[in-house]
Amino acid sequence: MKAFRKYWTILRISLQNAFVYRSNVLGGLVFFLIFMFVFFNLWRAIYQSGEVAGYSLVQMVWYLCMTELIMFGCRTGIFSQMNEDVKSGSIAYQLNRPYHYVWYQFFNALGGMVFNLLIYGLMAVIMAMIMVGPIPGFNFATLPLSLISMMLAMFINFFFLMALGLTAFRLEENTAFYLIYQKLVFMLGMFIPVEFLPGWLQAITRYLPFPYMTWAPARLIVAFSWELFWSVVPVQLLWFGLSVILSMAIYRHGVAGIQAHGG
Amino acid sequence: MKNVKAIFRLIGLYFRLNLSSAMEYRGSFLLQAFGMALSNGSFVFFWWIAFQQIKGTIGGYDFRDVMFIWAAASSAYGASHILFANMNAITRLIATGELDTFLVQPKDTLINLLCARTSLSAWGDLAYGFILMALTHGRDAAAWGMFLLAIVIGGLLMTAISVSAHTFTFYFGDASLVGNMAMEFTINFCIYPEGIYRGFVRVVMLSLIPTSFIVHIPLKLARNFSPLWLVILLAVSALYCCLAYCFFYRGLKRYESGNLIITRM
Numbered sequence: 001m002k003a004f005r006k007y008w009t010i011l012r013i014s015l016q017n018a019f020v021y022r023s024n025v026l027g028g029l030v031f032f033l034i035f036m037f038v039f040f041n042l043w044r045a046i047y048q049s050g051e052v053a054g055y056s057l058v059q060m061v062w063y064l065c066m067t068e069l070i071m072f073g074c075r076t077g078i079f080s081q082m083n084e085d086v087k088s089g090s091i092a093y094q095l096n097r098p099y100h101y102v103w104y105q106f107f108n109a110l111g112g113m114v115f116n117l118l119i120y121g122l123m124a125v126i127m128a129m130i131m132v133g134p135i136p137g138f139n140f141a142t143l144p145l146s147l148i149s150m151m152l153a154m155f156i157n158f159f160f161l162m163a164l165g166l167t168a169f170r171l172e173e174n175t176a177f178y179l180i181y182q183k184l185v186f187m188l189g190m191f192i193p194v195e196f197l198p199g200w201l202q203a204i205t206r207y208l209p210f211p212y213m214t215w216a217p218a219r220l221i222v223a224f225s226w227e228l229f230w231s232v233v234p235v236q237l238l239w240f241g242l243s244v245i246l247s248m249a250i251y252r253h254g255v256a257g258i259q260a261h262g263g
Numbered sequence: 264m265k266n267v268k269a270i271f272r273l274i275g276l277y278f279r280l281n282l283s284s285a286m287e288y289r290g291s292f293l294l295q296a297f298g299m300a301l302s303n304g305s306f307v308f309f310w311w312i313a314f315q316q317i318k319g320t321i322g323g324y325d326f327r328d329v330m331f332i333w334a335a336a337s338s339a340y341g342a343s344h345i346l347f348a349n350m351n352a353i354t355r356l357i358a359t360g361e362l363d364t365f366l367v368q369p370k371d372t373l374i375n376l377l378c379a380r381t382s383l384s385a386w387g388d389l390a391y392g393f394i395l396m397a398l399t400h401g402r403d404a405a406a407w408g409m410f411l412l413a414i415v416i417g418g419l420l421m422t423a424i425s426v427s428a429h430t431f432t433f434y435f436g437d438a439s440l441v442g443n444m445a446m447e448f449t450i451n452f453c454i455y456p457e458g459i460y461r462g463f464v465r466v467v468m469l470s471l472i473p474t475s476f477i478v479h480i481p482l483k484l485a486r487n488f489s490p491l492w493l494v495i496l497l498a499v500s501a502l503y504c505c506l507a508y509c510f511f512y513r514g515l516k517r518y519e520s521g522n523l524i525i526t527r528m
Binding site: 026027030031034035038041042044045046052053173175176179180182183186187191192196197198 | 290291294295297298299301302305308309312313315316317321322440443444447448451455456458459460461464
């Protein structure tokens with residue numbers, strides 16, 4: 001309970017910081033608008049020929065708004081923060097503090113994620129309503145369940161990014177991994193729903209974490225079904241657990257090799 | 264004429280200096296260039312999926328057309344950022360007073376500051392365009408000719424757009440958001456078919472952010488050559504670059520030095 005209170009305080013402070021420094025989000029909102037405007041134009045042109053892979057244009061625009069929202073919501077800079085902490089050695093100053101470094105980083109970023117979700121979420125809904133109007137047959141009662149899936153998606157992405165950042169303990173240059181990871185997230189769910197992929201690739205993709213970071217929650221928002229919910233949320237929980245374990249393992253392995261020489 | 268020669272000599276000197284400095288860190292240089300080429304390459308996958316789904320054209324472009332604009336945009340971006348990487352840092356240089364260093368040197372201020380930095384990952388962008396062209400256009404001489412022209416014109420126009428946007432710092436204070444937005448619009452207008460945009464956006468693409476002249480008109484010329492459109496392309500590009508150059512110097516008159524002491528190593 002005491003441990004939880006400690007992390008709750010970290011979360012509270014990070015949330016307060018996010019609201020105090022709210023102007024930082026202005027640049028992000030502008031780019032969010034640009035991306036959505038470009039994608040709306042692109043998909044409108046693609047949909048000249050009608051429905052594609054079971055998605056209507058309305059569903060597709062909402063789908064993209066939701067996947068962009070998740071990606072912008074995850075803009076916590078955790079990868080560069082990990083890189084910076086490890087490469088500059090400043091991580092050494094945090095080892096003797098009364099918290100676990102990995103959990104501290106998570107709760108410290110969580111406030112920003114919640115804030116981003118609110119601000120970008122509002123923007124995403126306004127944009128989608130202006131561009132294509134409401135989702136036909138949308139049921140508000142299932143929205144909390146879709147939001148749970150969305151939060152899980154953001155947590156999975158966060159911990160995988162943290163694990164990638166922590167590889168700086170052993171690798172001098174890890175940016176290439178980040179670029180590859182980012183493109184896999186983009187192509188396996190963010191820009192293209194899994195249903196659009198060729199059959200053989202869909203089969204492989206379902207065993208990877210990437211679609212559970214964007215496709216799963218976005219699909220739940222645009223076409224909720226209990227069958228889909230029960231097929232994706234347990235898998236998301238599994239990937240969440242695995243991503244946490246991976247981050248912890250890389251962190252422990254890295255910290256074991258740290259040599260501090262005062263200073 | 265003498266001035267133009269001096270400008271080209273300065274660009275050449277900076278290029279050699281920046282390249283030799285990059286070569287000191289070969290590993291990082293190659294990794295960044297490779298990472299960028301790989302990153303760009305993933306978008307081929309997106310377009311492949313999109314064209315598989317609709318089996319037709321998107322915004323009037325087929326798969327090869329989209330690959331042409333991608334190749335031209337990527338290489339033009341790469342060339343401009345290899346030679347003029349400081350285009351994205353103009354606001355910072357003005358706001359921090361670092362511009363003073365360039366003002367006291369006996370060279371063209373704008374060219375001097377633009378060339379002072381290079382981007383290592385831009386080599387990946389430049390190489391990616393050539394690879395994509397080789398894979399999708401083979402020995403199509405007309406396409407290669409227009410692609411090479413698009414690299415030169417596109418590189419200069421992208422730099423001019425960025426310079427114009429950052430020059431607003433002289434007038435209204437920090438214009439980094441305007442500069443970043445201008446570059447983001449430039450890239451996004453270049454890498455998607457022109458036909459997906461309508462009305463006002465199309466007007467912007469032909470005037471304020473002239474992305475039609477960077478990739479879309481070169482594509483049209485590669486498919487159906489027209490001497491008139493080639494002349495228009497060259498004339499408009501030259502005019503836009505001249506206007507951006509003049510706009511910067513007009514803004515520079517408003518600059519007030521903060522007497523910052525800097526050492527350039």
